[in-house]
Amino acid sequence: MDRAGAGVNRLPRWLIVSLAIMPAAALVVFYAWPFGSLLAEAVTGQAVSDTIGRTQTWDVVWFTLWQAVASTAITIALGLLPAAAVARFDFRGRSLLIGLLTAVFVLPTVVMGAAFLALLPDSLDRTVWAVIGAHVAFNLAVVVRVVGALWEHLPTDMEAAAGTLGASRWRVFTQISLPLIRPAVVAAASIVFLFTFTSFGVIRVLGAPGTRTIEVEVWRRATQLGDLGGAAVLVLLQLAILAVLVVWSTLAQRRHTRALALEPLARRRRARTAGERAFVVAAAGGAALIAVVPLTALVARSFSTPTGWSTSAWTDLGRTEVRPGLRVGVDPVGAIGNSLTTAAWATAFAVVIGGVASLAIVSARRHGRLLDTGLMLPLATSAVTIGLGMLITFDTDPFDWRASWWLVPVGHALVAVPFVVRTCVGVLRSVDPSMTDAAATLGAPPIPAWRATVVPYLWRPLGAGAALAAAISLGEFGATSFLSRSGGATLPIAIEQLLGRTGTTLQAQGYVLATILTLVTVAVVVVVERLQRGPAGR
């Protein structure tokens, strides 16, 4: 039924406006304004010509590009094998494998960097190879989930048909399966490329002076060299490169989209022949090893000292003196406290802004789409950009908020709100509108009808959104790198600082914190899964 016909039962405009005004204001003050000042900072001609003229700029761009291309290519090549195993075969541990890869994907970048630092020998651990390894382990889930989802729907008989026409397994893959799953491969490659091109946390932990991405260079210019203009120009340069790639990838995906006779779900079956069993074991086992081994190394290193295994790094976490009277300026226990406080506030901000915004978006229809798109923008902006924008903007009276305790949680909330909104809007949109109509026929005026039939469905996705926001805040590193005050270091910041120091005690403490952060993040993700899997909206 055309919903426009229900005009007389609509919610009053003042209610929708008052719901929308707070999220819209937050977006303008903490996203649009900082982004605008960042642009203004960059367009001073001097900064542009200095940055463009510097050969170092182009070295950084070149490194960013080639490491992203290499990471993406290796991730796709390695990921297609488990994707095929997951799409085509039923095997014990199948959903465990998918869950494991997904859990790795949501781990904080700093943790993944720490895991590869723990895994690799000293000769390799601060090289581009460590960076690429961490990128691959991180993003395997993207390929398995995105490509697997399409492959699963590709009729198995189409591959069998090619076999009856004389095509070997390899030729079936190259001539039939690969061309048909290409849209998903391009989509997965675009996502992996985006993540690795804008890689920040992994490189801060694993990078050496020669291995800097644009993001790291932005941070270095802004916070280490005090060159805000140069940093802003680099942000725009990165945006320009990404814009070109997004256009290309959209065109490529459109060109390869075909009307496929997709089966609802092709039959998955157990591997029957020895060859099939070997393939499943190798593909699934290999992927599981790539995910598990670095994390195991991380935990192991938190227990290792030059003199053997010991729990001393765990038990001495509160001792901040390296030698009597000598402190290194990192307080591990304090960082845990800071992270928990920050995450609590960031979650509260994100839940309030995201929940209210979701109600506004669903009720406001056409204008709701504008708010929806606006709130998604921070997702398309790198955290480093957000951090830099806020750093530039909030440093002059009366808006000198850099010392305010709430600035970091607000930055985190900005990054988390899109996830809260996406989780809630999907559920709210699926509420049957005739239920509200039914309430109206029972005598309920628009607002009570809405409160009785729509609002109750908000709580459950909001719970999942809250957990997601907490996980994002706990692991957030990009924006925090710009906004963190001394003494206010969160876990990711402390981990990066500890691992960057020499001395096994400090390193072991870094690994302890990374292990704690891993455990907390995984626990939160399990909560999200539980909340989303239960009966929807009740």
Next chain:
Amino acid sequence: MSSLEVREVTVTFGDTTVLDRTDLSMASGEIVALVGPSGSGKSTLLRVIAGILQPDSGRVLIAGEDVTTVPTHRRGVGMVFQDNQLFPHMSTIDNVMFGPKMAGVPRAERFERAERWLRRVGLADLAHRSVTDLSGGEAKRVALARTMAAEPGVVLLDEPLTGLDRELHDRLAADLAQLLRSSEVTALLVTHDAAEAGAIADRTVALADLVAAPREHPPTPG
């Protein structure tokens, strides 16, 4: 063309036995219709013969040679799938050229062969059409031409005429009978339509009758 023999093939999916010690023997050049109710395992038997499905036990022999462990692409068994399984990313003629291409036939020759088969099924005009634009009857003919162009020794047809309207069905049945006979190919046709079976095949067998004779127990010593 090759003779085809299926010996005591058993297939189970979990607890269900789909084929239980099934036997089938076909002479070279023979056209056999396999009938039986749906879900009785007819398609499963075709999959075992083509090597798409490994049987739990039993053997498949083609031209007297045991091919049970030979992969599909080296068996010389062609198959027309019930839902055709045309490759949607290729044009009609590229679909028909696929088999010759896999066999390493030079480009000019495989083009010529594909055109010849498209002519034989009456679709020469549609060579460069996308297969997603074909009607049901056209797609079926292309699937048949694609299988025949690969020049298999044995052709399997899984309900090739199901889902077509009556008039088209009858016309295609006549065409198919004529085409299989003139190509002197060994063909096994699965159908649930006895009239269709009679119109196309040399003989009709029911899957239920294909269970192997009870194994003779070796005489107990003493």
